[in-house]
Amino acid sequence: MELYRSHVLICGGTGCxxxxxxxxxxxxxxxxKKHDLEKEVKLxxxxxxxxxxxxxxxxxxxxxxxxxxxxxxxxxxxxEEHLLKGRIVKDLLYQESVEEDMIKSIDEVGFYKxxxxxxxxxxxxxxxxxxxxxxxxxxxxxxxxxxxxxxxxQVIEVVKGSGLRGRGGGGFPTGLKWQFTYASKGDQxxxxxxxxxGDPGAFMDRSVLEGDPxxxxxxxxxxxxxxxxxxxxxxxxxxxxxxxxRLQIAIDEAKExxxxxxxxxxxxxxxxxxxxLGAGAFVxxxxxxxxxxxxxxxxxxxxRPPFPAVKGLWDKPTLLNNVETYANIPQIILNGxxxxxxxxxxxxxxxxxxxxxxxxxxxxxxxxxMGTTLREVIFEIGGGIPxxxxxxxxxxxxxxxxxxxxxxxxxxxxxxxxxxxxxxxGSGGMIVMDEDNCMVDIARxxxxxxxxxxxxxxxxxxxxxxxxxxxxxxxxEGNGTLDDLDRLESLAETIKSASLCGLGQTAPNPxxxxxxLFRDEYEAHVNDKKCPAGACQSLLQxxxxxxxxxxxxxxxxCPVNCISGEVKKLHEIDQVECIKCGxxxxxxxxNAIIKK
Amino acid sequence: xxxxxxLAKIREETLKxxxxxxxxxxxxxxxxxxxxxxxxxxxxxxxxxxxxxxKRNLGDVEVTQTGCIGICQLEPIIEVYKEGEGKVTYxxxxxxxxxxxxxxxxxxxxxxSEFTIGAYEK
Numbered sequence: 001m002e003l004y005r006s007h008v009l010i011c012g013g014t015g016c017x018x019x020x021x022x023x024x025x026x027x028x029x030x031x032x033k034k035h036d037l038e039k040e041v042k043l044x045x046x047x048x049x050x051x052x053x054x055x056x057x058x059x060x061x062x063x064x065x066x067x068x069x070x071x072x073x074x075x076x077x078x079x080e081e082h083l084l085k086g087r088i089v090k091d092l093l094y095q096e097s098v099e100e101d102m103i104k105s106i107d108e109v110g111f112y113k114x115x116x117x118x119x120x121x122x123x124x125x126x127x128x129x130x131x132x133x134x135x136x137x138x139x140x141x142x143x144x145x146x147x148x149x150x151x152x153x154q155v156i157e158v159v160k161g162s163g164l165r166g167r168g169g170g171g172f173p174t175g176l177k178w179q180f181t182y183a184s185k186g187d188q189x190x191x192x193x194x195x196x197x198g199d200p201g202a203f204m205d206r207s208v209l210e211g212d213p214x215x216x217x218x219x220x221x222x223x224x225x226x227x228x229x230x231x232x233x234x235x236x237x238x239x240x241x242x243x244x245x246r247l248q249i250a251i252d253e254a255k256e257x258x259x260x261x262x263x264x265x266x267x268x269x270x271x272x273x274x275x276x277l278g279a280g281a282f283v284x285x286x287x288x289x290x291x292x293x294x295x296x297x298x299x300x301x302x303x304r305p306p307f308p309a310v311k312g313l314w315d316k317p318t319l320l321n322n323v324e325t326y327a328n329i330p331q332i333i334l335n336g337x338x339x340x341x342x343x344x345x346x347x348x349x350x351x352x353x354x355x356x357x358x359x360x361x362x363x364x365x366x367x368x369x370m371g372t373t374l375r376e377v378i379f380e381i382g383g384g385i386p387x388x389x390x391x392x393x394x395x396x397x398x399x400x401x402x403x404x405x406x407x408x409x410x411x412x413x414x415x416x417x418x419x420x421x422x423x424x425x426g427s428g429g430m431i432v433m434d435e436d437n438c439m440v441d442i443a444r445x446x447x448x449x450x451x452x453x454x455x456x457x458x459x460x461x462x463x464x465x466x467x468x469x470x471x472x473x474x475x476x477e478g479n480g481t482l483d484d485l486d487r488l489e490s491l492a493e494t495i496k497s498a499s500l501c502g503l504g505q506t507a508p509n510p511x512x513x514x515x516x517l518f519r520d521e522y523e524a525h526v527n528d529k530k531c532p533a534g535a536c537q538s539l540l541q542x543x544x545x546x547x548x549x550x551x552x553x554x555x556x557x558c559p560v561n562c563i564s565g566e567v568k569k570l571h572e573i574d575q576v577e578c579i580k581c582g583x584x585x586x587x588x589x590x591n592a593i594i595k596k
Numbered sequence: 597x598x599x600x601x602x603l604a605k606i607r608e609e610t611l612k613x614x615x616x617x618x619x620x621x622x623x624x625x626x627x628x629x630x631x632x633x634x635x636x637x638x639x640x641x642x643x644x645x646x647x648x649x650x651k652r653n654l655g656d657v658e659v660t661q662t663g664c665i666g667i668c669q670l671e672p673i674i675e676v677y678k679e680g681e682g683k684v685t686y687x688x689x690x691x692x693x694x695x696x697x698x699x700x701x702x703x704x705x706x707x708x709s710e711f712t713i714g715a716y717e718k
């Protein structure tokens with residue numbers, strides 16, 4: 001066995017991978033060889049570290065030095081200075097981790113300090129493609145414990161006692177779901193995992209699969225034992241090639257070790273796992289549609305009941321949980337229900353992973369105990385709003401969720417609080433908006449998404465969302481009336497109550513919540529034909545102010561030749577001809593062109 | 597995998613390889629590896645330390661390097677930080693001496709006084 005004095009961890013999540021992590025790994029190999037350090041320094045490609053904003057990320061242990069936005073050219077310096085001579089390269093460290101003369105390790109910087117990692121505990125710590133590293137972090141210990149020491153009933157009791165609720169968005173108590181499936185009669189039962197993460201901007205499940213695939217595999221085997229299933233399926237979207245690849249490698253490794261397959265640990269328990277790829281239809285994240293898709297049929301929802309726990313895959317009882325839900329299970333088994341129930345709020349236990357995006361300094365992935373406030377997430381972990389702009393709203397729950405305002409920021413995050421405010425937990429997407437975001441436009445964006453993704457089976461969703469989108473288009477183009485707002489509301493209520501599945505039932509939420517909280521913005525669009533945030537192009541006009549020096553640059557850049565004026569004299573824009581492309585604003589060296 | 601014992605064995609073996617990434621308590625051995633240290637022969641010392649730690653299965657011992665410690669004429673220098681003990685500085689080291697430090701100081705808890713900077717100065 002080789003013992004290395006230093007480990008260099010390179011983030012191999014999708015975010016860092018796309019900003020060049022592969023080249024970085026190659027360059028490290030070359031440099032380490034050049035300095036003959038191959039036997040002293042180990043290179044490890046891991047899953048997502050979370051702070052995607054600062055990628056590509058490299059962490060060097062034992063110091064825990066947190067190098068961010070690393071370029072291939074920087075590596076020579078890191079190897080020569082840090083790995084060879086032991087001098088941390090301060091210039092390349094994450095800015096916040098250098099404080100005067102103190103250098104902080106990764107756990108001490110603001111982004112990580114308030115986090116608590118349960119589902120993400122191994123992400124960015126182990127090499128997801130090496131099963132031994134997962135085993136070293138107590139991997140498969142929970143499966144061993146369950147198979148040798150516990151009855152299925154006891155396992156279900158522990159999960160129930162933990163208070164774990166579905167992390168895919170619904171928040172249904174996981175233990176109850178397990179119990180229902182356990183209690184269903186059937187010669188064959190199945191366990192399935194929903195990794196069809198479809199919310200725009202959400203990447204929690206992808207990161208778990210990329211960073212710690214064995215946690216999901218182990219949990220599914222535990223679930224199989226608890227409910228009496230010997231076959232599992234992971235339904236993951238084909239747009240996640242790295243996640244699919246690592247999951248498949250992990251399954252193959254587990255099979256080779258006999259942790260999947262026949263007679264696991266010599267207990268007579270059999271469990272096998274297969275990957276099923278989804279083609280990226282949003283509706284396939286809905287449980288009944290997902291199961292149809294696994295069967296090889298067109299992914300369309302069907303009415304419930306019967307629930308999958310009674311009649312699921314091929315009409316057999318099926319347990320379906322989300323990736324993040326599963327990722328919590330081995331920890332709950334090892335540490336006990338009380339440990340998990342001790343984290344979080346009264347009705348929402350444990351931690352939740354969020355994908356933070358939008359107008360925020362630290363875009364990335366974070367995991368916090370339930371009950372952390374939105375303010376802590378956005379301003380402490382997320383580092384606040386960039387460019388000194390003012391916070392306006394935060395959107396949670398993706399296309400099914402809603403927007404929250406400044407006054408809601410001190411609300412502790414849990415399932416029930418968010419629902420009470422007209423939004424929802426959802427799968428964990430969190431999009432921050434500043435004063436430049438128009439709330440009507442945001443509602444339109446999400447509705448546009450659901451119109452695209454509606455499967456068309458039921459009329460309220462297929463036709464209703466389309467009509468709502470038309471009304472929103474009308475409003476953002478400046479042709480709306482006050483009646484349109486009422487019409488939006490009544491359509492929304494109908495779609496909510498009459499749609500077949502969750503997609504339609506929640507599709508109007510972004511519109512309803514913005515109408516409720518930001519009605520003044522809608523009214524400004526309708527009554528004054530103005531967009532207060534200056535985002536709706538049709539309602540804007542560009543003007544040249546007295547700051548104009550007559551340099552004629554704007555005239556040259558205008559694609560429709562609508563700017564006129566003599567050299568060294570004030571120019572003017574022809575409002576009829578102007579297509580509002582904004583090219584002149586970007587070009588003007590004196591910031592003399594404004595939009596309003 | 598037919599038994600929990602097999603799983604435990606893999607766990608223990610791999611843990612030694614990865615626990616450098618966890619925060620831990622224990623002993624830290626630092627080797628001065630600036631230009632002065634390297635040219636005085638710090639590399640074979642570092643390798644020897646790693647080999648010994650490895651061979652003796654000293655899971656809670658971390659071997660790391662640092663920059664110039666300041667007294668270049670006494671390089672190669674290694675410093676040992678043991679929990680509950682002050683820092684011990686060994687000077688004018690070589691690979692053999694380093695092995696003795698592991699055996700006597702790290703394992704048996706007896707500081708090798710003759711190699712320390714205090715002894716050298718006398």
